[in-house]
Amino acid sequence: MSNSNCIKNLPRWVLIRYNYLTEYFGDKPFTVKDMESLFSKLLSEKKLEHIGAIKEFLSILKKEGCIKVIQNALDEKYVKYQIVESEISKGDLFTTLKRAADLIRLGLDYRSLLVFLFYKAISDKYEDKVNQIIKDRNVPKEVAYIMANSEFKMYDEDSGELLTWNEVTKKSDYLVEFQNVLVKFATLNPDIINKDLMIALLNKLGITTLPNELKSKLDQIKRLFDDLDFSHIDFDIIGDAYTYILAQFAPTKGKEGEVYTPQEVIKLLVRLIDPEPGKDILDPAMGSGAMLIESYKYVSEKGGSVKLYGQEYNPDMAAIAKLNFVLHGIPKDLVEIQIGDSLRKLKFAEKSEFKVDYVIANPPWNQDGYGEEVLGNDISLRKIYKYGFPPNNTADWAWVQLMLYYAKEKVGIILDQGALFREGKEKTIRERVVSDDLIEAIILLPEKLFYNTQASGIIIIFNKEKTRERKGKILFIDATDLYVKHPEVRKLNKLTDEHIQKIVETYREFKTVPNFSRVVDIEEIIKNDYNLNVSNYVIKTLSNNSVSIKEIEELWNSIEEIRKEREEKERELEEVIRIMVSKID
Known part of the structure; x- marks a missing residue:
């Protein structure tokens, strides 16, 4: 509240x-x-x-x-x-969004909900600004519209058309008009979102060609948003609402292969990197922009700002990211976004030598199609992949090299833990990176944190400016026991703030903690044939009693999860059958 x-x-x-x-x-x-x-x-x-x-x-x-x-x-x-309570509390807002999400799940694209939230929020803030200008300066509405265009242009001065949510949705065929207005908005605000990018996203959503039963669901969602007034809600809360929607659909989209990094893992990575005010950060696998947004928030709490660069392969997700930055209140001049395949060409580097202080990412794990036959054909890429080309079936160490090349200070990457010990070409690259003393820390995360896999992920921190005390050493942290059950998704685990704090403090102090972390000389890693598997270096000793009790508890919880999941699937099946019967009638 x-x-x-x-x-x-x-x-x-x-x-x-x-x-x-x-x-x-x-x-x-x-x-x-x-x-x-x-x-x-x-x-x-x-x-x-x-x-x-x-x-x-x-x-x-x-x-x-x-x-x-x-x-x-x-x-x-x-x-x-x-x-003093506001008109809409954060809890009320999230309750409404949960109802809208439940409607979306019945056959609509979840990104429609993100677009609705974006446009309703900026429309309310624009209209509030117009009303304040009229009150303070006593000017005609048309003059106030022009004056309010300073941040978001929502008044077309050439046609005299007002593009706000309230103007659009009062029309009978508002879905068609809504789509047209979003294109006009992009045309008037190219620094927020490119017109072609908006058109491509809207074509994917297909809100004007939906069957009548789905249009009625969208109409219900529209009425939910009609009752929300975002004019005085802080951008931080609106941004949190946007993130909440993404998280609501992450389990489903994860099963379809869409990458979503849990917010607490992002918080952990950013705090490990510890970006300083006045620096710049790149995410070459940007997705919805969540890592860059968390970096901006983290640096803002230090009283400064940071320049953000992001590149995303999927144009639709790039459009979602652009809206995400706006709703988090991040100034436009602090964000640059490109669309394209980062492993083949980082577009920021096309015109000049491009380097940033920090590079962070959770790229697609074990991505195929980036072996030497692809990356080796371009001579300009050889300087980036100087440690060697990865095998065709996993690009993990291609991502590492790309990020190292463009970073001046630190790199933080989230990967599948197989990258630590796989043989062949990956081992060759790993040997050379270890020999150059670039790896500062490796953190093994708990299992079941990610929506698209139950396997444990890892965070690797690379540092090009290691302090004297850390040279020739790597800190291994086994954080597999630091988790609680996810409060909303039964099959998942979650990191708490206390867990994040423990990991970050151990990294910053660069210390050995029994059963949790160990500082290891590179000589030992060489003797282990460059195998970086965390369990080789952090040995855990647990009593038989504690292990057996935990195993029993986890088995019982698994049985409960299966039972609840079956009940949920039965309810979903009943709803699908109900919709099919209604179509026949």
Whole structure:
């Protein structure tokens, strides 16, 4: 719960702490003493760089109407405050989106929901800006429309047409008009999304050619959005809503081969890389842009900004990423996006020598079709893949080399753990990378974190600027025991903030922890024939009792999961049969 009316006026450092207040206290009363305890905890967890000026913080929140006094006290530390509730709480918003997601699952493309959210949100903010201009300056509506065009152009000055959600959806054939307006929006705002990219996405969605029963579902979703007012909701919350929708469909899309990285794994990777303000970051397998967005948020909490570069092979996903950046409130001048096959050509490097401080990615695991017969035909690529070309059946070490080539400082990549010990051409590349002392840490993640595989993934951190103490060494971390059951997806596990903190602290301190981590000299790795399998270096010793109890618990949970999944599939089958019968009638 948060007061979205006040958020837009808060300084960044105040907004960060205010969001923590709303997260931890909600509608419950709290005192200054409670708040200081919370900030001290966040400081110890490294979620805050410093506590900040408490009196100034409270003064700003009271001035902007974000909090209210509900009980006075002689001692200022025991005055009771409460968050002033906004028109729409984050919980209410997510509840509505969950209802919309349930409707989408009945045969619609989930990206339609993302497009609806995007356009309704920016339309509400545009109309609010227009109303504020009219109130403050007493100008005609048409003049206010032009003045409000500074951030998003939603008024076509040539035709005099207003392109907002409320204008479009009041028309009888609003789906056709909605599609036309989105194309016009892209034409007026090429710095947000390219017109051809928008047309391609809309063609994939096919919202104007849907059968009547699916159009009725889309109409129900439209009515849900009609009841939402985003005008005073902070972009951070809207961005979270966008991410929430992606996560809702991740299990299904994962089974279809679409890569989705869980948000907590992204948080872990970004904190391991620890990007600094004023630097730049590249993700050559960008997907929805989530890694770059988390990097921006992380650096913003340090009081700075970072330049973001992303390249994505799939044009539809690139379009989704562009909308994602907008809804997270990231300035347009801090983001550059390209579309294309990064392994064959990174488009940022076409005109000049291109390098960035950090490169991060979760590329497709074991991607085939990138052996020497493909990558070796282009002479310009030989300098990138200098350690050797990968086998045709897995491009994992091609991605590693691409990222190393364009990074000046650090690389963080998420891969299948087979990349650590497979033989053949991959082993040759691995030997050369290890010999050049580029690998700083390898983290083995718990199983069942990812939607498209139950296998454990790994994070490898490469560092071109290793400190003297870390040269000739690699830190291995076995984090396979750090998980809880996913609260929403029964077959999945999840990392908590405490798990992330433990891994990051161990990496930053570069230390050996029994049963968890070990600093290993490269000489030992050479003796092991360049096998980087984490279990070869971090040996776990567990008592028989604890193992047997855990095995029993996991077996019982598996039985429960199978039972619940069967019930869910039966309900889905009943719904499909109901729809088929209604078509026959």
